[in-house]
Amino acid sequence: MLKLVVTDLDGTFLNNKGLFDIDLFNQVYDEMQKKDVAFVACTGKQCERVEKLFGEHGKGVWILGDSATRIKKDGEVVKEFTIEHDLAQQAIDEIQRFDPEVTIIACIRDTAYVLSTIKDELFNVVKGSYEKVVKINSFKQIDSDFNKITVFDIKSRSSALRKHVENTLLGQIYIVDSEPKWVDITALHTHKGETVKKLQNMLGVTFEETMSFGDGENDVELMSIAKYSFAVSNACENTKKAASFITKSNEENGVLLTIQKLLDLQ
Structure with missing residues (x-):
């Protein structure tokens, strides 16, 4: 039943x-x-x-x-369920090494954080999935554990980005390229x-x-x-x-x- x-x-x-x-x-x-x-x-x-x-x-x-x-x-x-703070920051560093221009969304409890330099059209994309979005100057300002990190890549390179991050963090996080423009990173398992x-x-x-x-x-x-x-x-x-x-x-x-x-x- x-x-x-x-x-x-x-x-x-x-x-x-x-x-x-x-x-x-x-x-x-x-x-x-x-x-x-x-x-x-x-x-x-x-x-x-x-x-x-x-x-x-x-x-x-x-x-x-x-x-x-x-x-x-x-x-x-x-x-x-959360990713330990230092591991999450390491993941963000790897994403930015891949391309500092991709849109990173750092999620802590009921708030999604994006960089203050985000373009308006990309901010609107983020608002489509997140109710509370806060702009910050640097992700280093976040001092707590993360729920997840999501990346929006307008160039549709999610598979390449996932592989890049896995080169360093495979076995320490869960990462999936859910769509060509989207990558999600959460705690392992x-x-x-x-x-x-x-x-x-x-x-x-x-x-x-x-x-x-x-x-x-x-x-x-x-x-x-x-x-x-x-x-x-x-x-x-x-x-x-x-x-x-x-x-x-x-x-x-x-x-x-x-x-x-x-x-x-x-």
């Missing part, structure tokens, strides 16, 4: 405009609540950005945000799959009772934590290969329609 539904947001649950079908969501989510099925948004987006995205419709939704480094529900932080496993343990939910959805390279692990794992039709090849099933695209409400069908069978 289905008890947990986990979905990535960008490119999976959200359409290409970054929106979702609110009426259909309310209909499906109401049915999920009646059948005691938990809904989880698992995303690189900041938890607070996800809260704003769902608004009044998000009551009871679990958020595994900031690349699954934070677990939040109904405004309360349940758990956080901290990624969507592992954080969902922790939530499954907290809720007493099994692999057989879980459904998952994804599209990007950073969703491959999501395909391994659920018996009913779905890649949307617009997903990358690695996620499709890892998934048990393929469903309709993010532009066709693939996630919500698939959940609806399985609920009808339950």
Whole structure:
């Protein structure tokens, strides 16, 4: 019996405009609540950005945000996972050696930090995923541990950047080039799959009772934590290969329609 539904947001649950079908969501989510099925948004987006995205419709939704480094529900932080400060600073140094012009986003709890020299158009890109963004003169001003480091490279060199950082830090961090322009760095063994496993343990939910959805390279692990794992039709090849099933695209409400069908069978 289905008890947990986990979905990535960008490119999976959200359409290409970054929106979702609110009426259909309310209909499906109401049915999920009646059948005691938990809904989880698992995303690189900041938890607070996800809260704003769902608004009044998000009551009871679990958020595994900031690349699954934070677990939040109904405004309360349940758990956080961090990269040790010096290791995070070392990662930033390596990124800047690769190209000092890439956009680095350093995430600490509910705040994303960017350099004050960031261009307006790139700042707007950051604001698309982060609700609270603060400009600072140097990342050396940060004296606490980090939740994650994200890089946006307008030149689409994420694979090369990942390999560059791995030359120094492989085995000390988790790093994934989720899309051609995006790289995420978190603590070792901290990624969507592992954080969902922790939530499954907290809720007493099994692999057989879980459904998952994804599209990007950073969703491959999501395909391994659920018996009913779905890649949307617009997903990358690695996620499709890892998934048990393929469903309709993010532009066709693939996630919500698939959940609806399985609920009808339950």
